[in-house]
């Protein structure tokens with residue numbers, strides 16, 4: 532009897548394991564079936580390791596890439612500018628570009644479904660609609676004018692990335708032979724918006740300003756003084772000229788290094804670290820599963836002088852352009868913003884939608900009240916320094932930056948900010964490597980791209 536009881540228990544336990552295992556398998560089959568089927572050894576979907584089905588389109592339905600069964604290869608847009616501008620979003624079939632949809636979202640292109648598996652219900656695989664606008668990407672690529680760099684624009688209310696351009700790039704319809712050490716194509720497979728970090732220059736003063744507003748009582752009402760140079764710790768901090776007496780708002784507008792170096796030392800290294808983290812810079816963002824590069828800082832090892840340079844955005848600061856764009860979006864949107872995404876939806880050929888992507892929001896990257904104050908200051912930057920006339924018709928709030936570029940005699944030019952425009956809630960980042968002055972060069976690129984974005988809808 533005892534034996535029977537113990538055997539019953541064992542059998543019951545085994546049955547339980549079987550039921551639980553079947554349950555887990557069924558659940559994973561529904562959730563991960565498309566990823567399993569996209570495994571590159573699946574000969575239904577791959578020819579010589581190249582995915583052989585699906586289309587990639589932009590938000591307007593412009594086809595960016597389409598698998599041509601007759602010639603057994605991927606065909607791209609007929610517009611060479613669009614091909615180059617969207618290379619890092621579309622990718623190429625051999626998988627060299629890690630952020631490319633052909634590699635990253637192969638599972639979305641296969642037409643896989645839980646009923647007929649890898650044999651699609653409708654012929655031709657699935658259509659993957661990206662959030663990008665190909666025309667805006669084209670405008671951005673042209674505006675970079677041969678420079679290396681990146682341009683990102685996203686809707687801070689919905690998260691849709693409408694522009695993601697990285698240069699250098701190449702034409703996927705006729706890929707060049709790229710040799711090691713070829714300067715023209717240095718880092719060509721890297722998506723600079725998502726996967727790289729750069730010295731942020733004065734754009735980082737936005738984070739220092741946030742920390743100052745929240746940790747230094749009455750900082751907005753103080754008057755600072757700039758002689759054009761000052762010594763902090765063992766470091767000589769310089770400005771291009773003596774800015775004289777100025778408020779913090781005026782110091783941000785003229786990007787005064789002396790004032791922002793002083794502010795960083797008053798804030799202190801641990802609070803500076805805290806605010807860089809709170810701004811979301813030191814975290815990786817997940818853009819439909821694509822992880823962005825984390826920004827990094829060292830506010831401690833260089834003493835007071837090093838801390839001053841870090842607060843100015845030089846020193847050892849390294850910032851991911853996408854994270855900076857999202858911070859601008861959070862300032863625009865009252866402290867938190869929709870997380871950026873690159874996939875709009877998927878559909879069967881013929882238009883039946885097979886998925887929707889839901890919006891997710893960041894946590895508060897900045898307090899609402901501070902965000903409102905900073906937005907006013909960034910609007911003041913445009914009105915009193917960059918010049919509204921350079922951005923006709925745009926209710927623009929922005930911060931420029933100029934940072935040393937080790938690979939070039941000219942500096943890297945930055946420009947980040949947003950539109951205060953309910954109909955066009957766009958935040959952006961522009962980096963022109965070796966471009967020179969931030970607001971003049973990167974600001975001009977930003978204007979071209981934002982004008983195209985506003986016109987696009």
Ligand SMILES: [Zn+2]
Nearest residue numbers: 757770774787
């Ligand atoms: Zn100054």
